[in-house]
Amino acid sequence: MYHQASGSGPVFRVLDGCARLCIAIAGVKLVSLIAIFGWLVFGRYVLNDTPTWVEQLALVLVVWITFLGAAAGVWYKDHLSIDFIREGFPGPVRTPLRWLAVSGVAAFGAFLAYQGYVLADKTWPRIIPMLGINEGWRAVPMSVCGALTVVFSIYHMTLLAQGKPFDAGAK
Incomplete structure (x- = not known):
């Protein structure tokens, strides 16, 4: 289960909608993955005819x-983070560490x-067999994820610059 984002304004609503769309698409793909593996089992053990395309499609869906x-x-x-260490520091140390963390995530997103x-x-140019x-x-989802990571991180940086709580994006 994901945190419910809290915020307001058109930018927040668009970005929250993008994140929700990502979850919805991933959910549909997960259900599809389960269905195709069901077909694999049915084909292999009931029809005695293994559908060979399932493995290749499963790899694409998982990515x-x-x-x-x-x-x-x-x-x-x-995402994976160790906030309790950073948040244990006093305010003058904590704020630069927050900037470093968000900037690091944004840089990683740009690289991705x-x-x-x-x-x-x-x-x-290559075609996936089957x-x-x-x-x-x-590879397209890798690039999409990276771009969204940059955009989401920039939004988190604007919250930080406005002095809003660092966890303003989540309850």
Whole structure:
């Protein structure tokens, strides 16, 4: 379960909508993943005809689920972090550490977006066997996640610059 974001304004609503859309798409893909594995089991043990495309599609779906979930995790601040150490410091030390943390996440997101683009671009000409789609579709979610991570981090930086509580993006 994810945290419920709290905030107001059109920018907040758009970004929160993006995060919710990521979760919804990842959820649909997760249900699809479960369904295709059900088909795999049915085909293998009942029909005695294993659908060979399931493994390739599962790999594509897992990448999308993972990266969309990671992007939403940045928005809701459910990503892996060790806040209690930073928050244990006094205010004059804590504030620069907060900036460092958010800036680090944004820098990582930018790197992820760029490298995802490069990987998608280089693998686009190849076709995934059994599926007939471009190999680059495995790298597109990496780039999308990186871009959303940057945008979400910039929003968190604006909250920090306004002196709002650092956890203003989540309850």
